[in-house]
Amino acid sequence: MVETAGCCGLLQACCHRHDPQKYIIQGEFEIDRSPWFSLCASGLSVAVRLYSQDNKDPTTGKGIESENVYIMKGKELEKKKHEVLRLKVPTKVIKFKLKFEVTRDFGIPRAFVVENRDKKHEFFLKSVTLHYINHPNILEERKFYFYCGSWVYPITKTGFKRIFFSDQLYLPKETPQGLVELRKKELQKLQASRPKGEWHLWDRIYDYDVYNNLGDPKNGRLYDRPVLGGSTKFPYPRRLKMGHPNCQHDHSRESGPASCFQFYVPPDERMSDEKLQELKNNFVEALIRFLAPESTLPHLSDRECPDFVTKVAHFFVPKAAISKKDVRFIRSIIDFCRKLKLPSSHGGPSRSVSDPSEEQDIFEDIIGFYADKEVEELDDSDKQRLEKLVPKEILNQVVATLALKRQHVSAQLPSIVAEDKFAWAEDKEFGRQMLAGTNPVRIRHLKREELLPLYEVFYKMWNYESPEDKPEVQLDNKINQSQLQNLKKVLQGKKHKQPQLLDVYLAVVNERAFILDHHYLEQFLTMINGKGVCAYATRTILIATGSSSATLQPVGIELSLPGDSPRLVLPQDTLLWEFAKFHVASNDAAYHQLVSHWLHTHAVVEPFIIATRRRLSVMHPIHRLLDPHFKDTLHINALARAIFLNAGGILETLLFTGEYSMELSSHLYKEWRFDKQALPEDLLERGMAKLRVRDEVVSGPMEQVERDKSSNKAATGAEQKMFEVDAEVELVLEDYPYAKDGIEIWTAIETWVTGYCNVFYLNDNDVKEDEEIQEWWNEIKTRGHEDRKEGWYDINTFESLVKALTTLIWITSGLHAAVNFGQYGYGGWPPNRPMLLRKFLPNEEDINEENILKFVEEMLPDKFQMKLAIAVMDLLSRHTSNEVYLGQTSPQKERQLIEDHESIIQKKFKEFRENLEAIERNIKERNKEYNLMNRWGFAKIPYKLLYPDTSKPMPPISKEKRKHQPEKKDINERGIPNSISI
Template sequence: MAETTCCGLRTCCYRPDPENDIIEGTFEIDHSPRICLLPTQRSVAIQIYSSDKVDPHTRIGLESKKAHLQKWKINRKPSIIQYKLNFEVVRGFGSPGAFAVENRGRHEFFLKSATFKYNSPVPDGEEEDFFFRCASWVYPLDKTGVKRIFFINQLYLPDRTPPGLVALRKKELKKLRGRGLKDERQPWDRIYEYDCYNDLGDPDNSPEYARPILGGSKEYPYPRRLRTGRPLSQHDHMTESRPVGCFRTFVPPDERLSPKKQEQLRDNFVNALVRFLTPKSDQPPQSYQECPNLIQKILHFFVPKSAFSTADFSMIQSIVDFVLRKPKPPSHQDTQSLDSIDDIVAIFSDKQVKEMDKRVKQKLKKLVPAEIFNQVVDATTKRNVLNSQSPSIMAENQYDCFDDDEFGRQMLAGTNPVRIRSLKEFSPREDSLPESLKLIQEEKEEDDELFILEHDDYLLPFLSMINAKGVCAYATRTILLSRWNDKLTPIAIELRLPDSNMVLGRNDDRWDLAKAHVAANDAAHHQLVSHWLHTHAVIEPFIIATRRQLSVMHPIHWLLDPHFKDTLHINALARGIFLNAGGILERTLFTGEFSMRLSSHVYKQWRFDEQALPKDLEKRGMAEKAKEKVFEIKEKPAENTGEEDLAKKTENVAERDEGVAEIDENVAERHEGVAETDQNVADLDEGVAETDENVVERDEGVAETDQNVVELDENPATPDEKVTFPAGVKLLLEDYPYAKDGIEIWDAIETWVRAYCQIFYKSDRSVRNDEEIRDWWEEIRSVGHVDQEKGWYDLTTLDNLVRALTTLIWITSGMHAAVNFGQYAYAGWPPNRPMLLRKFIPKEGTQEYDDMLQDPEKFFVKMLPEKFEMEFVIAVMDLLSRHTSDEEFLGQRPPDNMWKENKHDYLSRRTSDDSCLDQRPPDQMRKENEEVNEKFEEFRERLRKIEGNILERNKRYNLSNRWGYAKIPYKLLYPDTSKTKGPSEEKEDICGRGIPNSISI
């Protein structure tokens, strides 16, 4: 029946057909101050599609009549606007499974959610809500050219899709893949395509900013990025031109940072730059402190604030300074001499800021976007008093970082704990063999373990070019040993240049200088490889493939979506500010303009399967596969019943009372007698094996644990039952904080992923039959990571699917948190992690060597970057270590009811094409929903137990690698599922605590 109206604006005269049903829809639109875009009356039409009934002409679900957004009211939250609409549908329409939005207005708007329900009785008792989580922008039709489709918040494998949604599901994915056009992408385009890294150079600006294309060649392999389609540069038709502003680079609307987060990131960066780059003013008298504020208030009374510029206020301020005889700041403030560690400490002192020196402004203007620079300059006129929290590594004592044990500890618990490896077989180069072996023999005892930190093979091909740019860099290898307390102590450092080699030991006067060069190598590897390449860059192709090949209704899309939040936008900003030619990393790292080429060189050895934490630890020799232990109870002869009575204990109860532990049914009974143990002592051959809730297997095959190991199974092991380790590996060093905490996090993620996948995949065959998963994985391997052929799972089994998904979630959550959020704590103190060095190590017998002996501290400080470079790096470390207020954390429920259970009973679905039917009965679908919620709660509870384990371990001072000389508790892998910040006696870094779900900073 055609819609009739009494006027062109309202449908008040229309009466629905009494033979039809009415579905009431409620739509929530974001009207927060940062969005403030609302559709005008009748500019937006909405139409519902049935998931059960198929229109034989369109081959999609039956359509409702169109309804228009008209009347609205404010929700309980003032930022949410609610629209109520009635949709007329034919009797027997069934369940709403999708709806289309046709925006014929002039502005986009943000649709948060939609809920539908029948307002009259229908067959089979359809009474519950049909919930749609939208959380997406709806752009005008004249820009997009297509209607916006949203699907119900229910998960379906492709072959279980309801018949009315099959065609819509395929159509939506096809739109997201684009049409292969080469035009530039616009802000409203929801298109995901791949491209090489041809956007780093800027040859139109200057030939010195030309950079090679990364990806698509054997010389420079690399993961793919999101295509933007910007025009090619005029001077190099292979390189993409730079965007007008780095904040305007294209990412699809649903991938953008929220306006609130963008504002917070800008404010954090501006505040950090002002805090560390502005000179410290002398303390003025109280009248002087009040005068600027008073002048500002008077001026603003007569002149609108918007009309009063920074230059105007600076002029007034200069007059005040003259009247009060305020001395002018010294010229060349940014290049003032630094002669001691105390001069660097002064950077962190509280101060009342004043205007930047002109030379500092000129340098800063080349490093940051114009928007950031202007805000920094404006902020320096306000003369606020700024407080700076010192980086944790120097908060106790600025010299703590020079301790050898602290240097070794940071290889296990610092910002780059993923490079150290066990040295089972020492085979140094022939030219350094005698010196290295001599140093090792002097230090090593019989039971000591050797380890090595290598930064040589990947650096050597670039070293001559790097040093030709005015920095002083070596390719280093560091030998460390560990004794009974798991401390790593460096004993020999090999420093290599293309034409020479040097090996230094701990007794050498130049030892601290050698460690500084190792730290510089490790800092560059951390930024370019461990942080950027192994988390940000390698994940981007997975995100693109997920959007292109997995429907939003696919269970795996739902599982991965929280772990991809904001990453594409963060990566785009990184390419425009940090990684680009002349960007922050090129200006601050010793690798300079060769930084990304070095990253490409390392990508040649990257393998996806080795990104799994257990595999990574095994490869580096830091863990080995744990052997399963079977506990069994042997029959006892009658004459030994007395001893047998002594050995009887309770069923696996780890009862602790003043150091006495009662053993449980996991006890290996011995014929000779019973050995009583305390809570953490292993049973030897003549004694009794005692375990905690989770057993850690020792070399003798006896299960041993401490009180902090996460519980592996809710039910204790029984006789003849196998007891395994977290993730099936045993650590070589128990006091390896990154690995100890990380392996528990990994095991919890893997358990959750396996339980989740088993809800939807009942066998390996169901995995093989999933066409979307098959296309997804093939596209990742053949397009997104086409330059890397090795290290890919055969995704035809449930086990391999679980491994792949666990690895992805680990990379985006735990691994990124471990290498990112400790940057200010460690690299915020330049003597600990210098980004570049300006002097080589002096040779004996030279004047430079004598100068170093005369004043070692001054010589060391002169090796470090200039004052401006140090201050700028500190500000960047501050920015990168901060969480934002809208961060989502591991183990927290997704926002906006992402998994809101649809409890309605689904109508019968019978068509001629049974292959498209969802064969699950309503009860089974409700059960699946409940299982997902139940398993997620188990995952969250598991993380809470891990939090307790980490807190307990951090209280144990005998675990020295968790604290070190600087007394920094290791919290980089503390999940913090509650996010409550109560009073704490422990020192907090600016980064706080918590593992974000995604790479969102």
């Protein structure tokens, strides 16, 4: 609903006669989400003054000013006042039409100042549109747009008038004369230091701080956590300073907020009330769905066609034609078959299942978490544990929701078990998830010089009849060609006994061997293990089988504990092998949550946002380019610190790393480099890609590739562009879904950024002379990421600027989407991604088919931890209804023009969107190719985490339309959000 306030807006209102020696500028002001304006505003509460861009007042150094004009309740609004009251809801958007008298030499209006003189109320200024009336040289059709999108608080609280600039963009040296002083003044306000003391909602403060607010020392030593950042022992990116008072027990620590939802975030960084409420509701619903007591309704398998039956029966008849009686009949046949002796999937001794229900006992309780339920209240023990983890506001909402009526809840099965409940346990599915699962960014190529751990695996795999059978390979990190040939000879001799050995050897020699390395954990295990947690540091060796559509076959797992010799487990060790895979998955789940997801996206981006607000004017082209990719990130990060990352919080409860979780994250930040977060550089660094230069392939990161003059080998330096005609990235595994789709997304972003920057920067010198960009980049390096001295390059060329911006946009969009939105699809089934384990590997003689299920049940997390983990995965995997996606602009900005550059930028953005649409078509086609096993796997999950989905409607979506578009909860959700906003 939109109301329009009439009247001229001048102090004398409609009775005022305009000075004929002056021109009139008419403006339309849009006020959003402000019931005060709908019902209460009057008089001289809000004053507005325009500034010229062209002519400067010699006394003030600013552009020529207009007189103050006041936003008033006009006649039209008065007429509709009763309608507003009758509806009992404030007007959504109110439009005020104002008229400004300006001198004849005023010129183009490019800035205005708003002074909110009310003592209590703020309002949200959405946008402003200005145009001249009857100007002889400026057409009335020419409009000057201001997208404000900001809260304006009373000047009695802030002490400052708010300055807004038009949508026209200028590099600092090109700033019109009348705006130079205002531009500097606005940045100075944002950079100014603030006195100590708690900050308020109306403050606009962007400053840096260390992570000194995760612990809660007043509750005792168990809740004490080290300060992260500012030391060589615990380096970390800086966070937003929040102005909370210091802890009484430790003045080096910042106290937490009174409530998890009451903390300082600058007004323009806060997510909307609607989105915040939606997140709360999603959390409440997830907790009710998965922590509700077990169902008394018919079991899921009795109400739905079993997955195996579905695959067989649907081949002949539609699902609707299959009755429950048919399902039970086919199930009885399957159960009978399961009683038979089953061969091991690894070629080992056969194993039997004496009771078909027994095979499922270990998973039936977990399957029950997803079943339809009717529930009135939570289990008392679960409720008590939730009280320590979940904000009181959320828990109260859970209780209140259940108290209203008996709740009927249901959940969608995670994708990993939706088609086949046992596909996740297959070895090749285990390997595939390292390329297309929730953490496809850790797997790396195994180098020849790393053959030592493989050699030990070989040694264990051989059944030596005499000592001379052992190949003469020196146990060092440098294995020469003759030693490799010696090893090959021995392997060929053993081929009849161990045919897999030669395949492993050939994989290493032909650079088709890979490793998932979590050995860094060993130094933490002494602290971590205990209190019901049993963890190893693992290294997993895999080989690529097949050609272009190669899959990864795990061939050996090394498990290490401090002070003990590593334990090597092979596929032939049937039961131990399955347990070892649990430990690998647990290691990888912790790394994913703490590093791939939190540290490498949420945490490392936060300093960039702070620096952008402090150092780049809103008139700066790069500020405009980056702004959509920073939406809601500071707020969501603050929520994460208050609920998930805090001492005793959700992640410490769910992950085996426990209270050392953030300390481990700090340790791995020591390896972080900004330049390596560029996707092509990351792939080259991990050996998952090679650089093809002038039809010749060279290995290693770009800065390691040098020109060899003596052999005349083609190479490239670090300064050379990645995607020149004669240099491109070539994947080692063509069927690597994350990398294949990611490179296309990266290239589209790079092309868009290059085209955008070309509009404003004509050459390298323009970049060097851009003082705001230089100060921005310097502050990121020296303050935002001051603990990391490596991985930074100077932004002194056009190319280096494009590379930095492309990397940053990739992190906030593609990378975050890839590691976040598949969490429920894979991690929503705890056996596939257990976050902690409670048992070490048993001895082979201690485990048999009779006690295996009991052992696995004792090994996996307890039921509460699994249910809470599923609820968290469900929450994090959802897209919010007001999300803006890559290739889209928010609706309020759609009609805003960039005047002189509008046609060029709009054309470039349209090309960007068309590129993304072409990528969608490519992904669809690849996902139809069943020979690309890594895109589907045994679980039949199409890889859509980097599917742009440009057809997704832009917000806001009406409630009616939303009902017909129910939100998906798992990996089938598509779309790459612009920003890290969940």
